[in-house]
Amino acid sequence: MKNLTFEATFETPQVVLDGNAGVLEFSGRSHPEDSLIFYKPILNWVSDYLKSPAPSTRIVIRLEYFNTSTSKMILSLLNKFENTENTVVDWFHFGEDEDMLECGKEFSELINLPFTFHTI
Amino acid sequence: MNLRDMALKNLCDFDELFNLHSSMPDNQVIIAYEGEFNPQITQSVLSLAERNLDSKMEEGQTKRRAYNIAIECLQNISTHSDRDEKNPNCIFVIGQRDGHYFISSGNTIKADKIEKLKRKLDQINTLDPEGLKQLHMQAIKESLKNQTTSNSGLGLISIARKSGKKLGFQFTLIDPENAFFCFQASFPKKSV
Numbered sequence: 178m179k180n181l182t183f184e185a186t187f188e189t190p191q192v193v194l195d196g197n198a199g200v201l202e203f204s205g206r207s208h209p210e211d212s213l214i215f216y217k218p219i220l221n222w223v224s225d226y227l228k229s230p231a232p233s234t235r236i237v238i239r240l241e242y243f244n245t246s247t248s249k250m251i252l253s254l255l256n257k258f259e260n261t262e263n264t265v266v267d268w269f270h271f272g273e274d275e276d277m278l279e280c281g282k283e284f285s286e287l288i289n290l291p292f293t294f295h296t297i
Numbered sequence: 298m299n300l301r302d303m304a305l306k307n308l309c310d311f312d313e314l315f316n317l318h319s320s321m322p323d324n325q326v327i328i329a330y331e332g333e334f335n336p337q338i339t340q341s342v343l344s345l346a347e348r349n350l351d352s353k354m355e356e357g358q359t360k361r362r363a364y365n366i367a368i369e370c371l372q373n374i375s376t377h378s379d380r381d382e383k384n385p386n387c388i389f390v391i392g393q394r395d396g397h398y399f400i401s402s403g404n405t406i407k408a409d410k411i412e413k414l415k416r417k418l419d420q421i422n423t424l425d426p427e428g429l430k431q432l433h434m435q436a437i438k439e440s441l442k443n444q445t446t447s448n449s450g451l452g453l454i455s456i457a458r459k460s461g462k463k464l465g466f467q468f469t470l471i472d473p474e475n476a477f478f479c480f481q482a483s484f485p486k487k488s489v
Contacts, residue, residue, distance in 0.1 A: 187340060208368045210336050210375055242361065244368050245451040249440050256441060273358045276365070276459060283434060287441075 178229075181222045189215050190240060194222055199231025203251075208244040216250035223257050233263035236290075238281070239297065241271065248280070255288045266292045327353070327363075327391040327398075334378070334387050334404075339371045346391055353393075359486050362459050363398050366482050367391060369452045370402045373480070378404030384475060393486075401481040408476045411468050417450045422463045429458050460484045 178196035185191035190205040201223075209215045236258065238251065258264045266285070270277035278294060285292035321329070328346045332338070346367050350360045367389075374387045387404040406414070424432060433454045440451065457464055465481035 187344065208372075210339065210372055242365060242368065244365075244372060245455050246372075249437070249451075252437065252441055271357060271361075273356070274361055275358065276362065283430070287434065287437065 178225060181218065192219060194219065194226070196226050197231065199234040200237065201234070201254075202237040202239070204237075204239040206242040207240055207247040208242055209247070212244070212246040212250050216247075216254070220250070220254060220257075223254055227257060227261060230261055233265075234258065234261060235265055235267060237267045237269070239269040240277070241274075248284075252284065252287060255284065255290060259289045264290055266290050267295060268292050269295045269297050272296050325392055325394060327393060329388075329390045329392075331388040332386050334371075334374050334380075334389075336375065339375060342389060343367060343371060349391075356487055359398070362484055363391065363400065366400045366456050366459055366484070369456050370400055370480065370482070373452055374402050374404045377406065378478075379407045379410075379475070380405055381475075384471060384477075397483050397485050399481060399483045401479070403477055403479045405471065405475050406468075406478045408470060408474055411476055411478075414478070415466075415468070417453060418464055418466050421450070421453060421457045424457075426458070426461070429454060433458060456482045 180196060181192070181194040183189065183192040185205040188206065188209050190203045190207045193200070193202045195201070207215075236255065243251070255266065266288075268278075268281035268284070270281065281292060281294060327349045328342065330338075330342050343364075347364055350363055353360075355363070371389060374389065378387055380387070384405040388402065390399075390401045392399045392401070421429065421432070433451070436451050436454060453464070460482040462483050465479075465483070467479045469477045469479070471477055
């Protein structure tokens, strides 16, 4: 399937969705006022991907900032993978950013997927 | 002469301009904006706030907290203020004093929304960090289940968690239908 990519802007992240490799990567910052506008095509791509996913899927979240409406989009996205085998989440946070680490830990309580935490 | 005309007259007077300038001592005001808000202005205000926080060379976590709270406050202004021709303007200020950052916002809301908003803020202010975490998780779960676009106070809960202090607020009636909602979140700078 076709890859979907977005370049980073002041308020939206760099997104690389690689269907063949099974890697979905979000980096930078995500605080658009209406996050649904930005995440709608991403969620649609994920729905297509899940019809015939790669043997394993890695979701990489490497965000410095995100707002509450983005957090709902990320959770909805992760939610879609709960029944997909061999899916892992790699959650990155800046060394001293305890808030982002805490947030990742809470997401891992809400979502039934294995999370691995990494420091940038 | 009403308050607004007085303020305008004062700003046209050099002595008053100097007084206004002197009332904002160096380094205490990170950014202050009063006026119309739209997505472009929100972006500019955020970008300027970030630049000014960077120039204070704050430790990463402190800067990130200030910036995150600023994002949510500005989006609360955009989403929840009820502006009309008579009351088009909102205010947003980031300041620092006594080792704390203060992030304040003010916007017009319909008077009939006061009670619900006050109840939400009072509820948040009664909770300790663990209670706030529970409320946050619960609100997130509900929003996931219902796929609602409304935030059901998620932004305010998130601000309270990042701040670690009670949220400050006040409602001032402008006329029988409208009130000005002042809001403030503060947090101590991390001592390195």
